[in-house]
Amino acid sequence: MTLTVLLADDHAMLRSGLRAIFETQSDLRCVAEVADGRAAVTEVARLRPDVAVLDIRMPKLDGLDATEMILADPANRTKIVLLTTYDSDEYVYRALNAGASGFLLKSLPPEELISAVRVAARGDALIDPSVTQRLIARFAVSLAPPPAPPELALLTAREREVLQLVAEARSNAEIAAQLHVGDETVKTHVSRVLAKLGLRDRVHAVAYAHVNGLVQGGGRS
Amino acid sequence: MTLTVLLADDHAMLRSGLRAIFETQSDLRCVAEVADGRAAVTEVARLRPDVAVLDIRMPKLDGLDATEMILADPANRTKIVLLTTYDSDEYVYRALNAGASGFLLKSLPPEELISAVRVAARGDALIDPSVTQRLIARFAVSLAPPPAPPELALLTAREREVLQLVAEARSNAEIAAQLHVGDETVKTHVSRVLAKLGLRDRVHAVAYAHVNGLVQGGGRS
DNA sequence: AACCTCCTCCCCCGCGCGGGGGACATCCGA
DNA sequence: TCGGATGTCCCCCGCGCGGGGGAGGAGGTT
Numbered sequence: 001m002t003l004t005v006l007l008a009d010d011h012a013m014l015r016s017g018l019r020a021i022f023e024t025q026s027d028l029r030c031v032a033e034v035a036d037g038r039a040a041v042t043e044v045a046r047l048r049p050d051v052a053v054l055d056i057r058m059p060k061l062d063g064l065d066a067t068e069m070i071l072a073d074p075a076n077r078t079k080i081v082l083l084t085t086y087d088s089d090e091y092v093y094r095a096l097n098a099g100a101s102g103f104l105l106k107s108l109p110p111e112e113l114i115s116a117v118r119v120a121a122r123g124d125a126l127i128d129p130s131v132t133q134r135l136i137a138r139f140a141v142s143l144a145p146p147p148a149p150p151e152l153a154l155l156t157a158r159e160r161e162v163l164q165l166v167a168e169a170r171s172n173a174e175i176a177a178q179l180h181v182g183d184e185t186v187k188t189h190v191s192r193v194l195a196k197l198g199l200r201d202r203v204h205a206v207a208y209a210h211v212n213g214l215v216q217g218g219g220r221s
Numbered sequence: 222m223t224l225t226v227l228l229a230d231d232h233a234m235l236r237s238g239l240r241a242i243f244e245t246q247s248d249l250r251c252v253a254e255v256a257d258g259r260a261a262v263t264e265v266a267r268l269r270p271d272v273a274v275l276d277i278r279m280p281k282l283d284g285l286d287a288t289e290m291i292l293a294d295p296a297n298r299t300k301i302v303l304l305t306t307y308d309s310d311e312y313v314y315r316a317l318n319a320g321a322s323g324f325l326l327k328s329l330p331p332e333e334l335i336s337a338v339r340v341a342a343r344g345d346a347l348i349d350p351s352v353t354q355r356l357i358a359r360f361a362v363s364l365a366p367p368p369a370p371p372e373l374a375l376l377t378a379r380e381r382e383v384l385q386l387v388a389e390a391r392s393n394a395e396i397a398a399q400l401h402v403g404d405e406t407v408k409t410h411v412s413r414v415l416a417k418l419g420l421r422d423r424v425h426a427v428a429y430a431h432v433n434g435l436v437q438g439g440g441r442s
Numbered sequence: 443a444a445c446c447t448c449c450t451c452c453c454c455c456g457c458g459c460g461g462g463g464g465a466c467a468t469c470c471g472a
Numbered sequence: 473t474c475g476g477a478t479g480t481c482c483c484c485c486g487c488g489c490g491g492g493g494g495a496g497g498a499g500g501t502t
Contacts (some may be wrong), residue, residue: 392489408489411489412491421490423489440474
């Protein structure tokens with residue numbers, strides 16, 4: 001399986017260099033070279049390469065805008081690896097938001113770039129280590145799971161357990177069976193949960209649980 | 222300049238394997254091997270290695286807790302590289318929050334681990350590509366709404382509208398008022414939605430909507 | 443014209459659900 | 473030792489809900 005690569009950089013010399021590097025790898029094939037972002041977008045749409053390596057600083061359309069345009073079209077399956085000389089936080093932020101699969105500095109050893117292309121092609125992502133450090137510091141906070149609302153502390157362990165099951169749309173009878181208790185017991189627990197959390201009915205309970213991240217998949221965010 | 226490394230894993234075999242790998246590198250020296258997290262903490266404090274490679278699953282104290290304890294002491298300049306077999310999001314979150322300089326899966330090729338140790342030693346950070354991808358996805362929440370399930374196409378515009386409101390735990394009467402129609406109409410819509418989506422009742426509809434990201438703040442995820 | 447989809451509204455009927463009570467057991471801390 | 477919290481089970485009652493029908497009108501295609 002050979003991977004097709006598109007190269008976009010406004011310096012012909014750098015393009016030749018990268019192309020030479022890629023050609024040392026039997027499984028990589030450089031199918032296009034372009035000198036600006038607009039050409040990158042059109043050529044990606046035409047050739048559908050597996051990976052596009054884009055410089056950020058380019059004429060007409062910079063690498064970030066090109067990334068956004070390429071990934072905005074769901075017909076494109078091309079993975080984007082961005083190259084830059086300067087690792088400004090702003091660049092990184094936009095690149096990740098646009099959905100790039102790689103953010104690398106030009107100071108990176110060539111063999112790392114090769115490996116990054118393969119990583120991107122298989123659907124994973126790679127960020128330059130010097131950037132990763134700052135990224136961790138800055139966004140570890142934003143990964144924090146939604147804070148558990150304080151009123152949850154009012155619930156007993158059993159009640160939280162029941163709430164979990166209610167959130168999964170289980171009926172009282174199903175919950176009773178699963179917990180090996182009578183359904184009247186479940187009704188009592190549910191009633192207490194609703195009273196303690198100030199919810200009207202189990203429908204509100206389901207929404208509450210999902211909004212507050214008490215359930216998996218839910219709520220993605 | 223030779224880098225000193227501490228190795229922590231509860232499997233002696235894996236330790237030996239990693240040690241052997243490190244010893245192929247002239248600039249790396251494995252100064253200690255420990256089998257649990259508590260020993261890792263004390264040995265790091267005693268030996269002050271440049272880098273500590275910790276397995277996450279360890280007796281007494283897991284790698285994450287050990288990382289937190291080590292980095293909590295400002296006297297330690299040791300960088301932490303975490304190893305794990307499973308890349309649960311919870312692990313990643315805790316690792317990054319604790320300030321680890323590396324988060325790698327054991328499936329990683331050995332030479333990558335070597336390079337990760339050097340990266341960590343110079344103050345940068347490296348995250349396993351397969352994890353990075355999800356990290357980016359989570360970071361760029363706005364651009365990664367969960368793909369809408371195909372059966373949603375079966376719904377008419379009105380029905381989707383009603384489903385939205387159902388997902389927000391609105392009662393039929395409330396929905397009727399908001400849409401300025403009779404409540405019997407709403408009942409019809411809800412019935413059609415349930416039938417088309419194969420859901421038993423509105424409770425399931427609420428869970429469905431949240432799981433599939435039809436509501437804001439659903440899922441966490 | 444006939445036909446279809448969609449939105450709208452109406453009927454009856456059964457049932458799960460939630461609130462209002464109460465009861466009895468265990469465990470634990472005052 | 474007494475009480476409080478918790479978990480378990482039971483009663484009755486009202487009601488929102490969902491399925492089963494039916495029906496009319498608007499807007500579109502054939």
